[in-house]
Amino acid sequence: MQDFAGAFGLAFRLIASGDADLFEIVGLSMRVSLTALLLSCLIGFPIGALLVVRKFFGRGIVIALVNSMMGFPPVVIGLLVYLALSRAGPMGWLGLLYSPTAMIIAQTLLIAPIVAALSRQVLEALQAEYDEQFRSLGVSRSSAMLALIVDGRYGLLTVALAGFGRAVAEVGAVIIVGGNIDHLTRVMTTAIALETSKGDLGMALALGIILMCLAISVNLAAGALRAIAERHAYA
Amino acid sequence: MKKTTLFGAALLSVLATTASAEDPSILVQSTTSTQNSGFYDYILPIYKAETGVTVNVVAVGTGQAIKNAQNCDADVLLVHAKAAEEKFVAGEYGVERSDLMYNDFVIVGPAADPAGIAGGKEVVTAFKTIAAKKAMFASRGDDSGTNKAELRLWDKAGIDTKAESGDWYRATGSGMGATLNASVGMGAYTMSDRATWISYGNKGDYQIVLEGDPVLFNQYGIILVNPDKCPSVKADLGQQFIDWLTSAHGQGLIADFKLDGKQLFFPNASADHS
Numbered sequence: 001m002q003d004f005a006g007a008f009g010l011a012f013r014l015i016a017s018g019d020a021d022l023f024e025i026v027g028l029s030m031r032v033s034l035t036a037l038l039l040s041c042l043i044g045f046p047i048g049a050l051l052v053v054r055k056f057f058g059r060g061i062v063i064a065l066v067n068s069m070m071g072f073p074p075v076v077i078g079l080l081v082y083l084a085l086s087r088a089g090p091m092g093w094l095g096l097l098y099s100p101t102a103m104i105i106a107q108t109l110l111i112a113p114i115v116a117a118l119s120r121q122v123l124e125a126l127q128a129e130y131d132e133q134f135r136s137l138g139v140s141r142s143s144a145m146l147a148l149i150v151d152g153r154y155g156l157l158t159v160a161l162a163g164f165g166r167a168v169a170e171v172g173a174v175i176i177v178g179g180n181i182d183h184l185t186r187v188m189t190t191a192i193a194l195e196t197s198k199g200d201l202g203m204a205l206a207l208g209i210i211l212m213c214l215a216i217s218v219n220l221a222a223g224a225l226r227a228i229a230e231r232h233a234y235a
Numbered sequence: 236m237k238k239t240t241l242f243g244a245a246l247l248s249v250l251a252t253t254a255s256a257e258d259p260s261i262l263v264q265s266t267t268s269t270q271n272s273g274f275y276d277y278i279l280p281i282y283k284a285e286t287g288v289t290v291n292v293v294a295v296g297t298g299q300a301i302k303n304a305q306n307c308d309a310d311v312l313l314v315h316a317k318a319a320e321e322k323f324v325a326g327e328y329g330v331e332r333s334d335l336m337y338n339d340f341v342i343v344g345p346a347a348d349p350a351g352i353a354g355g356k357e358v359v360t361a362f363k364t365i366a367a368k369k370a371m372f373a374s375r376g377d378d379s380g381t382n383k384a385e386l387r388l389w390d391k392a393g394i395d396t397k398a399e400s401g402d403w404y405r406a407t408g409s410g411m412g413a414t415l416n417a418s419v420g421m422g423a424y425t426m427s428d429r430a431t432w433i434s435y436g437n438k439g440d441y442q443i444v445l446e447g448d449p450v451l452f453n454q455y456g457i458i459l460v461n462p463d464k465c466p467s468v469k470a471d472l473g474q475q476f477i478d479w480l481t482s483a484h485g486q487g488l489i490a491d492f493k494l495d496g497k498q499l500f501f502p503n504a505s506a507d508h509s
Binding site: 086087088089181194197199200 | 415434465
């Protein structure tokens with residue numbers, strides 16, 4: 001396959017030449033997915049922690065529900081957000097469809113359940129360890145949640161990375177609510193879909209390679225951050 | 236808590252940048268064939284340079300484009316399914332339909348030509364042969380303009396594709412490019428608009444096996460979405476874009492758009508509209 005061999009060269013040339021369109025697309029991908037991740041963490045971490053510290057009736061069902069929402073197909077989320085944001089929809093007056101904000105909303109809905117479900121799992125283990133202390137000190141629920149989130153931050157970092165990975169890699173939701181508009185809502189995955197449909201498989205693969213490099217860089221950066229923080233913590 | 240403030244600030248700045256990009260722009264719902272051929276990459280920068288207006292294009296199948304426009308999620312509709320367009324205008328979703336340009340559909344297939352239809356003159360005859368020999372045929376199957384045109388031809392040939400679907404008749408449910416990719420992968424015949432076919436980059440040993448039948452005519456139309464039905468429509472900017480494309484100047488630019496020395500679209504807006 002000449003496409004395969006050529007794609008690596010093309011990917012390298014695109015990066016090296018400082019292709020303005022490429023950097024715009026990469027920048028938007030990062031902006032949309034990182035913002036969605038930020039929002040998802042703000043929503044998901046407290047929900048995860050709450051599900052750990054509060055033993056309420058029906059908690060098992062809520063956890064099962066949140067867990068299964070991890071498997072929500074992006075295209076369904078995209079459709080729901082489209083119907084809500086369409087001019088004919090209930091929130092059409094906001095005029096948000098086909099904007100990066102719409103894409104952020106869709107990706108947040110997509111990954112907030114992932115962040116919530118996985119952080120609950122991470123914090124559950126920590127809670128088992130802290131439970132007695134919390135009881136003996138008579139710590140309030142909100143303080144306990146905060147303590148769990150702060151002390152569980154390394155585990156939660158991995159949770160965030162999982163969420164980011166899902167957001168930056170999905171195409172089904174952003175192509176519906178963003179519309180893959182050139183210079184406005186085109187991100188890495190929708191650009192790859194477009195190049196594939198043009199039959200320009202080399203270019204599509206080159207973009208795919210760049211996207212994977214980005215994902216690796218983000219993970220390495222997070223790993224390094226964690227390593228530095230841990231060294232400081234135990235020094 | 237300091238972290239939360241920081242998050243909030245970052246969030247606000249992101250939302251602010253989205254809101255501040257307010258140069259004049261219109262939203263066009265259009266088809267994959269016009270986008271995949273590079274037509275918009277060619278013509279929109281010229282329009283932007285001459286008028287300062289940014290044209291944002293959402294390229295989907297004609298069926299979906301019309302549906303989106305009915306939901307008021309567009310200022311202008313540029314598609315290729317005349318009957319559906321006229322229905323759109325009759326339903327008062329659109330103001331008026333104008334012819335814009337045309338090209339034609341072609342039947343493409345592998346060089347080996349398993350059904351032996353190459354060089355024929357009539358699509359209907361060729362489709363009958365394909366069905367008789369159960370040669371693989373890939374359909375868009377997505378209610379796009381191309382799909383509608385293709386289904387009409389099967390109808391004329393008296394073949395019930397629904398009954399054959401999944402057997403030799405394969406409906407991909409995707410765009411033209413994706414369907415061409417699937418055809419090349421399966422060794423199937425397919426019907427494509429000429430512009431997408433010429434610009435398509437993964438042809439393998441595929442070639443045009445049948446062209447030139449008058450039933451393969453492919454007309455593109457342009458419609459302003461009705462501001463009475465959709466108050467959000469930027470009627471002035473939308474009409475300006477339509478007038479520009481249908482003017483002698485715009486029509487000349489359409490004719491000048493070539494790929495590998497081949498003209499992809501032939502302007503035919505009626506003169507009284509320029």
